[in-house]
Amino acid sequence: MRNENKLLRFINQNLVLLGIIVLVTVTAVIQPKFLMTRNLTNILRQMTSLAFVALGMTFVIIGGFIDLSVVGMVSLVSVITASLINPIGQVGALLCGLLAGALLGYLNGTILTKFGATIQAEVLFITYGMSSVFIAVGLLVTNAETLRIARSTRPYDMFTAIGSGSFLGIPISILIFAVILAIMYFFQTRTLAGRSISLMGGNKTAAYLCGFNINRTMQMVYTINGLMSAFGSIVLMSRVTTATATLGTGYEANAILCVVVGGTTLAGGKGNVLRTLLGVFLITLLSNCMNLLGLSTYMQTVMNGAVLVTAIWLDNRKRL
DSSP: OHHHHHHHHHHHHTHHHHHHHHHHHHHHHHOGGGGSHHHHHHHHHHHHHHHHHHHHHHHHHHTTOOOOTHHHHHHHHHHHHHHHHHHHHHHHHHHHHHHHHHHHHHHHHHHHHHTTOOSHHHHHHHHHHHHHHHHHHHHHHHTTOOEEGGGOSSOOHHHHHHHHOEETTEEHHHHHHHHHHHHHHHHHHHSHHHHHHHHHHHOHHHHHHTTOOHHHHHHHHHHHHHHHHHHHHHHHHHHHOEEOTTTTTTHHHHHHHHHHHTTOOTTSSOOOHHHHHHHHHHHHHHHHHHHHTTOOHHHHHHHHHHHHHHHHHHHHHHHO
């Protein structure tokens, strides 16, 4: 009986990892092309932009909030970055893109604190509105046109390297993400500011009584999310070599899906950036596997929805 309980506990705590193993095994048997180096490298490139956005979303959800504006931030940052390559060069454009993302996130946090938004329902609608604003600004800047990096008159090899370059066989975008992930993991687990996010998400009253500035912590969380969205935007733009005011469409749902699947509770206060990475890997693998197996886009949408519903159901069971 004791061994059975240990086995059930292990399965319950590692459902995502077990799901990845089963998915890889079944797909590899049915479709041998899955294990080809080219396909595995493609999976890594595809997951990086989503991984960055999900990483930022992890902190937002741990803090007890949500952010639907990542669509607008990803889109607007891509437009800003691409449009600045010619005027100030690729290094300046990249740095301005990252700064723009952080500022957009800080703007979100500031607006939410000024409006007194303290629950997810309020935050959800405000950030949805901000996403519409960011997309509209992007449309105005580009006149609803697509910006192509290849048309730049100045060098853009840095973006080419980020989008399709490799070092020792590993995509450069993955190496960049690994460094950022390590920094964010250290921040979450080893700093007072990182731990204060979990405390705020678990119990805002307790965090306030402990002396934490809730408004400042909230601004910090959304600034981090904006910066991570900017990283994701630049990686995505570099991979597809284009920038549009709607480039980030769908990223808010997929990021939330990855975070929840990774084990971060929607109620806030509990989560881990490393487990979010497992969620990203599972969702990316699922999409790749369904493409290889020839499933339609509609069926893939059904599968993603089913995974999200199951993840929320399991999350609720853990909290009962």
